[in-house]
Amino acid sequence: MKPENKRPVTIEDLLRLKRTERPPAEFWSEFERQLRAKQLAALVEKRPWWQSFPVMLSGLSRHRVPFGAAAAFALTILVVREYRSTSVPAAQPAEAFATQDIVLPVSQSVAALPAEISLGAFAPTAVSAVPEIQHPATAAFVAATELPLNPAVTVPASISVDSKPPASALAAMGTVGSLRAPSSLDGSNFLASPAIFDARPVVASVPRNAIDPLRLMNPPGESRRARFLTAMVSSASVEAQPRTSERAANRIAEERLYDQVSRFGARGDRLQVKF
Amino acid sequence: MIGASKILGKALVASPERRQEADADFEIVRSVQAGDVAAFDGLVAKYRERVFGIVYHLTSNREDAADLTQDAFIKAFQSIHRFGGQSSFFTWLYRIAVNSALSHLRKARLRSFFSLERIDSEEPVAKEIIDALTDKCGADRDTYVHELQEKLNDALHKLSTKHRTVVTLFEIDGLSHQEIADVMDCSVGTVRSRLHYAKQLLQSELQPYIRR
Numbered sequence: 001m002k003p004e005n006k007r008p009v010t011i012e013d014l015l016r017l018k019r020t021e022r023p024p025a026e027f028w029s030e031f032e033r034q035l036r037a038k039q040l041a042a043l044v045e046k047r048p049w050w051q052s053f054p055v056m057l058s059g060l061s062r063h064r065v066p067f068g069a070a071a072a073f074a075l076t077i078l079v080v081r082e083y084r085s086t087s088v089p090a091a092q093p094a095e096a097f098a099t100q101d102i103v104l105p106v107s108q109s110v111a112a113l114p115a116e117i118s119l120g121a122f123a124p125t126a127v128s129a130v131p132e133i134q135h136p137a138t139a140a141f142v143a144a145t146e147l148p149l150n151p152a153v154t155v156p157a158s159i160s161v162d163s164k165p166p167a168s169a170l171a172a173m174g175t176v177g178s179l180r181a182p183s184s185l186d187g188s189n190f191l192a193s194p195a196i197f198d199a200r201p202v203v204a205s206v207p208r209n210a211i212d213p214l215r216l217m218n219p220p221g222e223s224r225r226a227r228f229l230t231a232m233v234s235s236a237s238v239e240a241q242p243r244t245s246e247r248a249a250n251r252i253a254e255e256r257l258y259d260q261v262s263r264f265g266a267r268g269d270r271l272q273v274k275f
Numbered sequence: 276m277i278g279a280s281k282i283l284g285k286a287l288v289a290s291p292e293r294r295q296e297a298d299a300d301f302e303i304v305r306s307v308q309a310g311d312v313a314a315f316d317g318l319v320a321k322y323r324e325r326v327f328g329i330v331y332h333l334t335s336n337r338e339d340a341a342d343l344t345q346d347a348f349i350k351a352f353q354s355i356h357r358f359g360g361q362s363s364f365f366t367w368l369y370r371i372a373v374n375s376a377l378s379h380l381r382k383a384r385l386r387s388f389f390s391l392e393r394i395d396s397e398e399p400v401a402k403e404i405i406d407a408l409t410d411k412c413g414a415d416r417d418t419y420v421h422e423l424q425e426k427l428n429d430a431l432h433k434l435s436t437k438h439r440t441v442v443t444l445f446e447i448d449g450l451s452h453q454e455i456a457d458v459m460d461c462s463v464g465t466v467r468s469r470l471h472y473a474k475q476l477l478q479s480e481l482q483p484y485i486r487r
Contacts (some may be wrong), residue, residue: 009486011478013404014427015446018332020401021392021424027341028323035319035345042349043312 297363304364307355315355319348322365325448326372332443333376333436335389335428343379347372362457369458373444377436394424408484423484430480438473441466 265272300321306314326347331340350371351358358367394401409419431439440459444450445466452470456463478485 007403007407009404009407009484011474011481011485012446013407014423014481014484015442015477017394017401017404017423018427018447019328020395020398021331022324022395023327023337023392027337031323031327031341031345034341035348038345038349039352042353 293363297365300364301360304355304358304360307352308358315352318351318364318368322368323348326368329369329443329448330372330376331392332431332447333373333440334380335391335432337390337392339379339383343375344372347375350375366454366457369444369450370460373440373458377440380436389428391424391428394420407486426481426484430477433480434473434476438469438476441469442473442477445470 263274265274300318303314303317307318323344327340327344330343330347331337334340334343347368351368358364362370405416405420405423408423409416431442434442437459441455444455444458445452450458452463452466455466459466
């Protein structure tokens with residue numbers, strides 16, 4: 001048979017040839033045996049505990065609607081409760097005030113300061129009148145660190161706890177962090193002093209409805225005017241663009257002209273051309 | 276109890292024969308899920324050659340294909356309780372096998388070697404095509420067929436794995452576009468476009484063997 005009489009062969013025909021690539025029959029018996037062994041191994045093999053999660057979750061998937069509804073309900077209740085608790089501020093108990101300033105750090109660096117530095121200038125709020133502080137821990141700490149400080153040095157009478165500087169000011173001086181010796185006062189004494197509460201600045205509670213809501217609103221005329229002004233400004237800027245570019249183009253032309261003029265120079269009987 | 280046909284309504288099974296086949300498979304799957312482990316052997320016997328075929332044409336290696344086919348059946352067996360009939364068992368099994376093969380190809384990209392099966396040149400379809408391509412006979416014919424097989428394999432391996440998978444599933448395994456889309460988890464349009472591109476490339480590679 002001549003090749004001219006043969007039928008055309010397409011790419012599909014060539015790919016169909018691949019279908020006939022088959023393993024021999026004995027291959028399947030070996031395949032069967034190996035598969036059986038693997039199957040048995042898979043049955044015997046203990047699966048890791050985390051692989052049982054999808055199974056448990058698939059069991060729970062039947063109850064997903066009630067679970068979802070319950071979760072949504074619980075979340076709603078939580079949100080509502082949270083909202084209520086934040087909207088009504090809880091009254092602060094007296095203990096909270098008492099514990100706020102009980103620990104009063106007195107640093108040796110403060111003691112080392114010259115007596116004329118009155119720390120009272122730093123403290124706008126007077127706490128209480130404690131005559132002097134000579135804490136044993138302070139002396140021990142200084143002895144341990146072998147600083148050239150005299151342990152007998154005490155806070156002068158002019159420096160008292162009532163003139164305690166704010167922590168930020170001491171931190172700014174850079175000495176508080178390194179040489180602080182905390183000295184706490186007795187909480188009961190502290191509470192016993194009525195001056196604490198007298199001296200504490202009272203934050204005046206401003207009612208929320210003090211601001212007239214009508215003042216927060218812009219009158220409609222103003223907003224309209226603002227819109228018009230915005231539109232005018234934007235249109236003006238659009239118009240200004242070509243003018244600016246025109247001006248820039250003119251300037252370039254002028255520069256080129258000056259450049260050309262400066263290149264050609266005629267002086268006396270000479271013609272000068274610069275390149 | 277919800278019928279298998281009703282569950283498989285979502286599955287895009289092309290012909291009524293395929294639907295019947297899918298229903299029968301689903302019944303076997305249900306019995307395996309109920310504890311009849313031996314019933315799974317029926318599914319293995321039914322699909323092993325087809326699954327081996329797809330994996331073999333993707334890897335072009337008999338040993339790898341055998342291992343991957345066995346692994347696909349083991350994975351299917353281990354997770355058969357999760358099969359809920361959203362697709363046909365055949366599509367599900369194919370997806371497992373194709374994903375295993377693609378994963379293997381990604382890992383063994385640099386150390387792949389081919390061990391090809393012989394083309395049965397006496398089979399009617401193969402004989403007709405080979406007759407149309409050559410007048411040779413005897414040893415010359417066998418050499419020519421082997422050379423053609425290697426060229427074909429090389430051309431297929433010049434395609435990306437996605438394009439090769441589409442060509443293999445469509446032209447060699449005879450799956451429909453929709454079935455390929457289900458197996459590869461992509462749209463029918465993507466399947467068509469990949470098929471078109473892959474055929475163009477194969478055509479240019481195998482130009483000497485195409486007779487118009």
